[in-house]
Amino acid sequence: MSQNPTLTFPEFPYERPDLAFQEKAFRAVLAELKTAAGLNDAIAAVEQIDVIRSGVDTASNISYVRHSIDTKDEFYKAEKEWFDEQLPATEAWRTDYYRALITSEHRAALQAHFGDQLFKTAELSINTFKPEIVEGLQTENKTYSKYMQMKGGAKIDLDGEDYNLSSITPVEQDNDRDRRKQASTAKWGWYAKNREEIEDVYDELVKIRTEMATKLGYENFTQLGYDRMNRTDYGPAEIAVFRNEVKKHIVPLAQELYKQQTARIGVDRLHFYDTAFQFPDGNPKPQGEMADTVDAARKLYDGLSKETGAFFRLLEDRQLMDLAAKDGKATGGYCIYINDYGAPYIFSNFNGTSHDVDVLTHEFGHAFQVYSSRFQKPMEYNWPTFDAAEIHSMSMEFFAYPGVPDFFGPDAEKYYYSHLAGAIRFLPYGCAVDEFQHLVYENPTWSPAERNAAWKKLEAEYLPHLDYSDMPHLNDGTFWQGQLHIFGMPFYYIDYCLAQICAFQFWLKDRKDHESAWADYARLCTAGGSKSFLGLVELANLENPFEPGVMEKITGVIKEQLRSLTVA
Structure with a gap:
């Protein structure tokens, strides 16, 4: 966390990272790790590698959030496509780093310092990448983005009014059964209309993942999926x-x-x-409008603990939440971590149903966790594996x-x-x-x-x-x-x-x-x-x-x- 911790999310500067420059810096520090004379030098190299990787992740995650907020924004759409194309190559950095860790002459001391989990992760992750699958990873990213783009741009006509996949949800829960049926039929009618394209996208994803698994020596993608x-x-x-x-x-x-x-x-x-x-x-x-739900959440977290109350205000003050459903906004909800700012970000699509409360409290749990562990080193420890998260x-x-x-x-x-x-x-x-x-x-x-x-x-x-x-x-x-x-x-x-x-x-x-x-x-x-x-x-x-x-x-x-x- 090296950046200004008081900036709001709209103020976070964005610049496409120079991956060639970053890789050169990474390789230099990696050489220092390999030749470290003592434990302190090795620890310093691990922490500096974190700084370099964190900078790339920060730019990628800022771009991802801004693209999610408005999938029609051509600039961030292009940036998302660039990251889809370029980030897979950085997997080689991570693999080389992990290989240096597990073969280091200081491994036992590093393992005592950082704990076993880093080394378990390193040993497992080495199996999941070879340079031969970079093109496959790029295609996987692009193909999944195509599915996201389709869903984000969905327009569903119901009685002359346009809905998206988020805003139609309340109508699917209408008290009137005929109205529910009309809304659900219209929504799934959109899927039916796009069925062939959706099935083609998934078919391509299955083939890409299977091909990568074969290249890596797996019987099929299942174990590779677990290892990833x-x-x-x-x-x-x-x-x-x-x-x-x-x-x-x-x-x-x-x-x-x-x-x-x-x-x-x-x-x-x-x-x-x-x-x-x-x-x-x-x-x-939920009672009232979205602002009333946010007010109720603030009161809840003030009462739950001193830490949760202060943290919720931090999310508000630094504009680290985007909750309202909007045209062109990606579907779903998530929490992401902007590494260099120590800033979790909550993304959602409020639609006036109880799901608004579910997703706000759910993503707040993710956000509170990663904020609580933001000082963990190395950066692998900021988040647990998805199951624990x-x-x-x-x-x-x-x-x-x-x-x-x-x-x-x-x-x-x-x-x-x-x-x-x-x-x-x-x-x-x-x-x-x-x-x-x-x-x-x-x-x-x-x-x-x-x-x-x-x-x-x-x-x-x-x-x-x-x-x-x-x-x-x-x-x-x-x-x-x-x-x-x-x-x-x-x-x-x-x-x-x-x-x-x-x-x-x-x-x-x-x-x-x-x-x-x-x-x-x-x-x-x-x-x-x-x-x-x-x-x-x-x-x-x-x-x-x-x-x-x-x-x-x-x-x-x-x-x-x-x-x-x-x-x-």
């Missing part, structure tokens, strides 16, 4: 056990909740346009429960119910997404029709309540085509499921002893990525989510809690 995620203490076998536990304990509870919803909203069967509509008088909605975000949604009355007023009880039930209902879907990706990358020559058939079969196992009889496009098994992570972040989605089981545990701990639960959470945030996923789980005094019995215990408490809530 830096999963050092579990693999596909453990994930398969986890998914089976979800099928055994979570799917039956989720189906019970869908049956209750069917009766509650007074329909004979849940059609695809009914699943998001949970209560006969409407879903819980989602513990912070999903647990923060539960820690935010004291703010629910201010967010939702008379709808508070409905929100408690829908959030807790929604977390259960999500798990089968998340596991279906994960198993789908395993099948796809184990069968990379599948046609689009074969992929759709595989998804449809998984829906029958994980989500048997779904009824697409009113929508031929979805009935073909195409629902997965709207899931951004499948295209851009392969094998990421199961991380939400792993983290959800950990977040449930934080919720249970918080109900018994808030001070102890918060202390465990804050310690987890400060640790950043200095340990592996299971190492961080242990640090936070959580049970291993892969262990049989953990889900069964959690679901019993959740059933009891849902029964205690008074909802229409």
